[in-house]
Structure formats: structure tokens, C-alpha cells
Amino acid sequence: xxxxxxxxxxxxxxxxxxxxxFDLLAEPDRPCAPGAESWAAVMERVRRCLxxxxxxxxxQTVAIVTHAGFxxxxxxxxxxxxxxxxxxxxxxxxxxxTCWQHQAGRWTLVSFNDVQHLDxxxxxxxxxx
Numbered sequence: 001x002x003x004x005x006x007x008x009x010x011x012x013x014x015x016x017x018x019x020x021x022f023d024l025l026a027e028p029d030r031p032c033a034p035g036a037e038s039w040a041a042v043m044e045r046v047r048r049c050l051x052x053x054x055x056x057x058x059x060q061t062v063a064i065v066t067h068a069g070f071x072x073x074x075x076x077x078x079x080x081x082x083x084x085x086x087x088x089x090x091x092x093x094x095x096x097x098t099c100w101q102h103q104a105g106r107w108t109l110v111s112f113n114d115v116q117h118l119d120x121x122x123x124x125x126x127x128x129x
Contacts, residue, residue, distance in 0.1 A: 003032060003037075004033045004034055004035025005035050005036070006033035006036060014033075024039040028043075039073075044077075046070055046074050047078070068091070074098070093113055095115070096112075096113045096115045097111060097114040097115075099112075099114070
């Protein structure tokens, strides 16, 4: 998410300058600061990115290494989850794998938050609640 003038500000500095932080999901069209993207704009950009990659690499496998926000935006956008209201909380684990398949103009979620590749590291990685 592009944060515009709020980029790099700690929460206390943000709140001192712009007021209390707001709920992006409750107000998806509101940017957090001048020059910032809204959550709706992020979701649109994620969708455009995925559609462009699917077109440019039709029939191929593409790996995207990204932050959880991109993963969450892809889920909400491609599964058409309404922007407002009560819904489940999505919190992908660090290094988890999410897999989408694109065929005949349709997206299919193949896997989400897959951490099976971390099984061998169970003794050295902290457990998550």
C-alpha cells in the first residue's frame, strides 16, 4: 500500500498529524493521508497485477514473493468478499504459500496459508497461536 505523506511515520507521529487511525476495511475508499492509496485502490491494483501476469504467462507457473497484504487483497478481491461488514480475519503465516490457478478467465484458490514446508523447522521456529 502506498502511504503517501504518511510513509515512514510511526503510529504516534501519524496520529499527531492526521488524527486517530481509522479502519481501512470499514472505509475502503478512504486514503490514510494525502497522496496515499485507499484499500479499494490496493485491491484494484492487486487484481490488475494478477490479471496482467495471467495474460502474459498463460499456461505457465508464476511465483510471486510478496507481503501478506497482497495475499489478503487477492483473497478478498478474487473471492469477491464484500468490503464492509463482519467477516473472518485473514492472517497468513510468515513464508506461507498461497496458490491461485487461472484457467478460462476464472481464478480458483488452490491453497491458502500452506506452511507444510516448515515442518522440518518446528524445533527452531516459534509456534504461532
